[in-house]
Amino acid sequence: MLPIATPLAYGYQFYAFPLAILEGREEARDWVLSNYIQTAFDLAPDSPVPFCFYVDDFTRSPWLETQTLTRQFCRSRGDRIDDLVRDAIRDGWYVYLTVNERHIPDRLAYVNEIDYPHDLLVYGFDDDDDTFAILGYDQDQMFRPTTSPQESFRTAFEAMGEGDFYDTGIILYRFDDTGRYELDPVFVADAIEEYLVGTNTSQRYQASQAALDRDWGMQGYSALVGHLKRYADGAEPFNILNVQVLWEHKRLMVARAERCGELGAAVSEIVPELRRIERRAWTLRTMMLATSSGDLEGFRRDAVPLLEEIAAAEPEVLTTLVAALRDLAREPVS
Structure with a gap:
C-alpha cells in the first residue's frame, strides 16, 4: 500500500489524485501552497470543466516522477492491466487511468448498472484478498478509498469499447524524495x-x-x-x-x-x-x-x-x- 492523504482540493480527480499523493508529505507542502491560486471559468456551452483551478500541467511537480503510457501501447504489448498495476505499485508507482465503472464495486455506475468511463487512482493491492486499493468518488459521491476485486478491475479496464471516450491514458506517479522547493x-x-x-x-x-x-x-x-x-x-x-x-x-x-x-x-x-x-x-x-x-x-x-x-x-x-x-x-x- 502506497501512502495517500485526503487533499485540500478534490473536486476534479485529475488534480485530486496528485494532491492526494503530495499532501501526505510535509516536504511537498510549500509547492502545493505556491500553486492552485489562479482560477479559470470556461464560458463555452457544455464545457466539461466550466470552473477550475488553472495549473499549466496538473501532472507536474518537483516532488513527482511521472510516466505516461497509452492503452494502445499496452494492448500491442499484450500487457494485462492487473499485472502492470501490481508491478508498478511494487516499484512505488501510483497508477492513474480510466475504467468502465460499471464493473467497479462501490461506484454509482455499478449500482445503477450503466456504462460510465471514469478515472481512478490505484495505490495498493492485496493478493491474499485479490483486491486493488483505489481512490475516487464512491456510490454516494464521496471522495474516499475503496477496493475492487482484481478481476473486476481488469474487466473494467477492458470494457471501454473501441469508440471515442474520455481517457487519461495510463499515468504513473511516484513520489520523488530528491525534490526541492521553497515557498517564495x-x-x-x-x-x-x-x-x-x-x-x-x-x-x-x-x-x-x-x-x-x-x-x-x-x-x-x-x-x-x-x-x-x-x-x-x-x-x-x-x-x-x-x-x-x-x-x-x-x-x-x-x-x-x-x-x-x-x-x-x-x-x-x-x-x-x-x-x-x-x-x-x-x-x-x-x-x-x-x-x-x-x-x-x-x-x-x-x-x-x-x-x-x-x-x-x-x-x-x-x-x-x-x-x-x-x-x-x-x-x-x-
Missing part, C-alpha cells in the same frame, strides 16, 4: 495579484500550448452568479462542482496564509478574514446540496447574495495578504 513570497504575491486583476495566466505557456479563452480569477464571479441564477430558474442541471471548486480555492488560501505566517508574514489579522470567506463558501456549497429538497426559490434568494458577499469581501483581504508577502520578502535575512 514574491512569487505567491504575484500569483494572487494575477487572480485579483484577472490576468490570462495561460499566455505565459504559449511556447508549448495555445492560450485559453477564459474568465480569469475574480472575473469568474459574474459567470458563477449567472450559473447559480440559471440553476435556480431551472435552466441548468444540478452541478455541485462549481461551488466545490470555489470552496476549495478559499480553503487553500487559508492554508497558504497560515504557512506564510509560519515564515514570518504579518497575517494574524488576515487569516481570520480568509476563514470567514471560506466559511461562506462552505455554506454556499451546503445550500446547493440542500436543494435536493426542491427549494430553488429559497436558494436563489439566499445563495446569490451570499456569493456576491464573497466576491465583495475577497479583494481587500487578498490585497492585504499581497502587501504582507511583499513586506516579508523585503525583510533582511538574519
Whole structure:
C-alpha cells in the first residue's frame, strides 16, 4: 500500500489524485501552497470543466516522477492491466487511468448498472484478498478509498469499447524524495495579484500550448452568479462542482496564509478574514446540496447574495495578504 492523504482540493480527480499523493508529505507542502491560486471559468456551452483551478500541467511537480503510457501501447504489448498495476505499485508507482465503472464495486455506475468511463487512482493491492486499493468518488459521491476485486478491475479496464471516450491514458506517479522547493513570497504575491486583476495566466505557456479563452480569477464571479441564477430558474442541471471548486480555492488560501505566517508574514489579522470567506463558501456549497429538497426559490434568494458577499469581501483581504508577502520578502535575512 502506497501512502495517500485526503487533499485540500478534490473536486476534479485529475488534480485530486496528485494532491492526494503530495499532501501526505510535509516536504511537498510549500509547492502545493505556491500553486492552485489562479482560477479559470470556461464560458463555452457544455464545457466539461466550466470552473477550475488553472495549473499549466496538473501532472507536474518537483516532488513527482511521472510516466505516461497509452492503452494502445499496452494492448500491442499484450500487457494485462492487473499485472502492470501490481508491478508498478511494487516499484512505488501510483497508477492513474480510466475504467468502465460499471464493473467497479462501490461506484454509482455499478449500482445503477450503466456504462460510465471514469478515472481512478490505484495505490495498493492485496493478493491474499485479490483486491486493488483505489481512490475516487464512491456510490454516494464521496471522495474516499475503496477496493475492487482484481478481476473486476481488469474487466473494467477492458470494457471501454473501441469508440471515442474520455481517457487519461495510463499515468504513473511516484513520489520523488530528491525534490526541492521553497515557498517564495514574491512569487505567491504575484500569483494572487494575477487572480485579483484577472490576468490570462495561460499566455505565459504559449511556447508549448495555445492560450485559453477564459474568465480569469475574480472575473469568474459574474459567470458563477449567472450559473447559480440559471440553476435556480431551472435552466441548468444540478452541478455541485462549481461551488466545490470555489470552496476549495478559499480553503487553500487559508492554508497558504497560515504557512506564510509560519515564515514570518504579518497575517494574524488576515487569516481570520480568509476563514470567514471560506466559511461562506462552505455554506454556499451546503445550500446547493440542500436543494435536493426542491427549494430553488429559497436558494436563489439566499445563495446569490451570499456569493456576491464573497466576491465583495475577497479583494481587500487578498490585497492585504499581497502587501504582507511583499513586506516579508523585503525583510533582511538574519
